[in-house]
Amino acid sequence: GQNIDQPTExxxxxxxxxxxxxxxQTSGFNGLFWYQQHAGEAPTFLSYNVLDGLEEKxxxxxxxxxxxxYSYLLLKELQMKDSASYxxxxxxxxxxxxxxxxxxxxxxxx
Amino acid sequence: xxxxxxNPRHKITKRGQNVTFRCDPISEHNRLYxxxxxxxxxxxxxxxxxxxxxxEKSRLLSDRxxxxxxxxxxxxxxxxxxxxGDSAMYLCASSPTGPAGDGYTFGSxxxxxxx
Numbered sequence: 001g002q003n004i005d006q007p008t009e010x011x012x013x014x015x016x017x018x019x020x021x022x023x024x025q026t027s028g029f030n031g032l033f034w035y036q037q038h039a040g041e042a043p044t045f046l047s048y049n050v051l052d053g054l055e056e057k058x059x060x061x062x063x064x065x066x067x068x069x070y071s072y073l074l075l076k077e078l079q080m081k082d083s084a085s086y087x088x089x090x091x092x093x094x095x096x097x098x099x100x101x102x103x104x105x106x107x108x109x110x
Numbered sequence: 111x112x113x114x115x116x117n118p119r120h121k122i123t124k125r126g127q128n129v130t131f132r133c134d135p136i137s138e139h140n141r142l143y144x145x146x147x148x149x150x151x152x153x154x155x156x157x158x159x160x161x162x163x164x165x166e167k168s169r170l171l172s173d174r175x176x177x178x179x180x181x182x183x184x185x186x187x188x189x190x191x192x193x194x195g196d197s198a199m200y201l202c203a204s205s206p207t208g209p210a211g212d213g214y215t216f217g218s219x220x221x222x223x224x225x
Contacts, residue, residue: 004152033213040221042201043153045213087152097143097166098214100152 002026004101006088011107012078020073020086020104028093034062034073035087037103043087046073075106083108114217116202122223123192130188131220135204142185143214144177145201153201159185160207192224 003025012018024032031050035043049055049064049071061074073086085103092099115134123129135142140161145153156175158166161182174192179185189196199221203214 035213042216042219045215048213089152097155097158098153100154102150102152 002090002092002099004088004090004099006086006101006104008102009105009107011109012075014078014080014108014110016078017074017076018078018106020075020088020106022071022073022088022101024069024071024088024090024099024101026090026092026099029066029090030093031091032062032064032071033089033091033098034060034071035089037085037087039084046086078108080108080110082106114202114204114215116200116217116220118220119218120221120223122225125194125224126191128188128190129192129222130186131200131202131222132184132186133202133217134184135202136215137183139204139206139215140182141205141207142179143203143205144185144187145203147199147201147219148197156187156200189222192222194224197222197224 005023033048034046036046037043047062049062052064052066054063059076064071085105087103088101089098117132142159144156146156147153155168156171157177159179162179174190177187199219201219202217205214
């Protein structure tokens, strides 16, 4: 079977840094995605990793270790608008669908 | 192009009725996906089209669900004889062919409530 694990909820302070972890066990691997989803809205694309290492995009960075089945999303200089759910998703080799984690609800406090 | 468009945004229906949702993908994207999402969960794959061909359908999708993409452009998802368990957000996404480095673009979704 396919399994993706993320913490259910995290809390952080405005202006701080937070790291959201994702571990996966899947039958194949052809890339890992991070999406942001505000309540009641559709997911929006944040990042994509297919090779090991760190990808940086402004305040957001994403890291991948394929040998460990592990990724994290790093958010810097947190803003109140970053309060949302963050979803980790894996694309399998033989399919074009994404397998999704349940998401991590991030709460930002002033 | 204004992105992926879905309508209606909200649908309330009585149990046993049929409903149909529409998705208009980004025009140059030839891949189209339907997902279903319930509260506190990630999206669940339903089906996938490349152009007009339906290439994959989830085993979780009962025969009450059917999807079409007749001309390789817009797509419809129909649910027949709706049940309360069908209440969810139905998301459509599209992507171009090739490496998915830019990810999938989602529409705003259709929220279905079956009463």
